[in-house]
Amino acid sequence: MTLSSVLLALVVAAAPALAQQTDTFDHAKHAKVFPSCTACHAGAVDPSAPLLPSGQGCVNCHDGTVQRRVAWKPPQLEANNLRFTHAEHSRRFSVKDGRDTTLACQSCHTPAGSGWMTVQLAVVPQCLTCHGVQTAHLAAPDTACATCHLTLAQTTGLTTADVKGFPKPPSHDAPGFMGASGHGTLAKPPAGSTKYGVSPSCATCHARDFCITCHVNAPETATIQALAADPRSLAIPAALEAPASHAQGGFLATHGKDAKKSTASCQTCHTQQSCMACHVSPPKPVTALYAAGPGRGAGAQIVRSRPAMHMADFSAIHSQVANSNQQSCQGCHVRAQCLDCHRGTPERTPQYHPQTFLARHPAAAYSRETNCADCHNSAAFCQNCHVQAGLGSPRGPLVSGYHDVWPGFLLNHGQAARQNLESCTSCHTEKDCMTCHSALYGRGFNPHGPGFDADKLRQKNPQMCTACHGLLIPGAK
Numbered sequence: 001m002t003l004s005s006v007l008l009a010l011v012v013a014a015a016p017a018l019a020q021q022t023d024t025f026d027h028a029k030h031a032k033v034f035p036s037c038t039a040c041h042a043g044a045v046d047p048s049a050p051l052l053p054s055g056q057g058c059v060n061c062h063d064g065t066v067q068r069r070v071a072w073k074p075p076q077l078e079a080n081n082l083r084f085t086h087a088e089h090s091r092r093f094s095v096k097d098g099r100d101t102t103l104a105c106q107s108c109h110t111p112a113g114s115g116w117m118t119v120q121l122a123v124v125p126q127c128l129t130c131h132g133v134q135t136a137h138l139a140a141p142d143t144a145c146a147t148c149h150l151t152l153a154q155t156t157g158l159t160t161a162d163v164k165g166f167p168k169p170p171s172h173d174a175p176g177f178m179g180a181s182g183h184g185t186l187a188k189p190p191a192g193s194t195k196y197g198v199s200p201s202c203a204t205c206h207a208r209d210f211c212i213t214c215h216v217n218a219p220e221t222a223t224i225q226a227l228a229a230d231p232r233s234l235a236i237p238a239a240l241e242a243p244a245s246h247a248q249g250g251f252l253a254t255h256g257k258d259a260k261k262s263t264a265s266c267q268t269c270h271t272q273q274s275c276m277a278c279h280v281s282p283p284k285p286v287t288a289l290y291a292a293g294p295g296r297g298a299g300a301q302i303v304r305s306r307p308a309m310h311m312a313d314f315s316a317i318h319s320q321v322a323n324s325n326q327q328s329c330q331g332c333h334v335r336a337q338c339l340d341c342h343r344g345t346p347e348r349t350p351q352y353h354p355q356t357f358l359a360r361h362p363a364a365a366y367s368r369e370t371n372c373a374d375c376h377n378s379a380a381f382c383q384n385c386h387v388q389a390g391l392g393s394p395r396g397p398l399v400s401g402y403h404d405v406w407p408g409f410l411l412n413h414g415q416a417a418r419q420n421l422e423s424c425t426s427c428h429t430e431k432d433c434m435t436c437h438s439a440l441y442g443r444g445f446n447p448h449g450p451g452f453d454a455d456k457l458r459q460k461n462p463q464m465c466t467a468c469h470g471l472l473i474p475g476a477k
Contacts, residue, residue: 025072031117033061037105044086044105051077051086079157081204083150138169143190146200152207153228164235166205178241180268187223197226207233214240216290216299217267240269240300256331259285269300277302280334304332339375366423383427430467438468 038044043051052074062070090104108127110118124137133144152163176182189196196203202223207230211218218224245251259266263285271292272282279286290296309321322329342352352375357364365372376382409416417424437447447468448454454475458465465473 024075027117027119028115031115034117037109041086041105045090047085047087050074079155079159079162081150081152081155081158082148084148136170138167139171140201142186142199142201143193145204146196149200149204151200151203151228152205152233153203153230158232160232160235163205163232166236169201179243180265184223189223189226198223203227205233205236207231209233210236210238212295212297213238214269214297216269216271216292216297218297219295220267220290240297242300256283256285263288269297271296271299274299274302278304278332280332280337281330283331335374343375366420368420434468 040053042049055072058072061067108122111123133140187199187202208227209231210233211224267289270289272289273292275286276282436443437445
């Protein structure tokens, strides 16, 4: 243990329990009675003796004859966060200066220039000066805190009320302190130090629980993880505040671009869940954020609000906006929300398609006016409706149920398939085509057609050949 770790009786002004107290014993009145401090405070030099007298010695004078009787009991020593003992400091003081330690108590307990037995619990500036700290107590350099104080987690005697009463250092009121370049920089351990994982000044008053109040990225932040866990640290009030950049005009409209550039700054305050309060369909930057969970702060609690452009009559014109810029809608809305209104039910008339749409929907589907598959499962939805309408049962080998608007459709279906093969795949698979279009079996219709260049297509995409030929592709090497 070094001299710096045994500072003499530095009573911290960091909590009510550690503040200056009014001593009920009048030291000045007894100045001519006691020639030394250790006559009553033997524990200052002898660890086995009590630091405060028991009061039994008072009877030597206060016997009712010489002096009136008194009933004095030593006050309860209150908890503090000092890493100091009187006996060790006294021993090292003697080793350093080679003089009697009996009167050394005045160095810390008597203000400079005051008379004998002018006693205070501690004259903090004198203690700091002795240890080479030439500044105010709460503005002391970072490592000086560890000279005198234990960390909060090591100080088990302090109560939650004590911790709540810790005064705020002046650095905490400096502009920009709450930003990463403020307290985040100050929390880093001293440069070149391997002894500390976090600033000793932070560890004196704070623990990991306090930082987790705000920091979503606490598990990934080395300085926070270097702090021990201690729920008493939550007694110090803390609130997550929005950075100044979030108050700038148009921030909501541009924050997505900033998030795409780098999500590191967002990860401090935002979880995936906080962003999903607005982003129902989360974009990629949101998925890069941390998910809420144990050991992380709750993060910014976002309240979803109606955009300014969504005026009172917006529902009447929203289709125009959606058609011109669908991506802006996808930031807050998902398709299921649209279908709540735009999908017909037995209880109400369909609102998405006009009343006469059923009669012309084949042409609309064929020409791809809209993508039917966005709302409908074509393989099930279409077939169910066609079967109920009596259009689902084939009536002969050349007349299928779905194409009977023209009885000879089968004879010209190749042209329809070439124009819009995607409409065919809603109901058909390759094996349906192979029933007829195979030069090897079935009805023997050549699937390749006139002018077919097998070598050219085989070189371009041989996988198409495997659908019929398997691995035995004719002409393949």
